[in-house]
Amino acid sequence: MDQKIAEIVSFYTGYDEAGRLDRRPSFQLERIRTMELLEQHLPPAPASILDVGGGPGAYARPLLAAGYQVRLVDLVPAHVEQARAGQPPIDAVVGDARELPAPDHAHDATLLLGPLYHLQHRDDRVRALREAVRVTRPGGVVVAAAISRFAGPVDFAVTGRLTPAIVEETRQILTDGINLPGLGFTHAYFHRVADLIAECREAGLTGIVVHGVEGPAWAAAEAAAGTPDGQVVFDGALKLARVCGADSEIVAASAHLLVTATTGQSGR
Structure with missing residues (x-):
């Protein structure tokens, strides 16, 4: 394991990823909208889903409850242990998105809801997407998440942390998308929409649609948290996310981007 990967694993081993999606309004929007998009774009249960970078099972567990067959792969051993230990227990293994422990065309759909965040080199991101294509049946679905290039600066501004540094x-x-450790996060890459689409095309995906997950008003929901209008603003942000979800001119305003796509008929 190289040093950068070791630092990413260490970061998540000491981080409460299991509770993250309930902690802040923007995270709650992320959870609600991601689940809605999965419900809209995944094949019907009992389809076989490979959840790559699935963490402790935030999406794998509700998918299991909905009748899907789910296998989870994650780089972080602590996440795999949590996934296996929860209820219902998840079939989970340690693995790298760039070299998946799965045979060709083994699943009806593959999720990459995290790995692209931490692959800072384009070749690695394309490799992970190609692996998702490889393990998904011809005509199957691939869903991949990315962090918007503008998410960090907006988050720092809305939470009053936009210091000179x-x-x-x-x-x-904004220049290269590279996030360095030291500002509350680990090694990461923030995408521009056009680059994300190009990477998906190079990996062999078709029917590519980029969705803005939290919508353009997620920062307003954060700013209103704890105020008398907090719930009203949150509800409005959620409605706006649903309306603007795939509008190409506004998707980058979301903190996260979600690609839905299909594999070619050859599965390659």
């Missing part, structure tokens, strides 16, 4: 970090992120 972070402004300089923002200039770097």
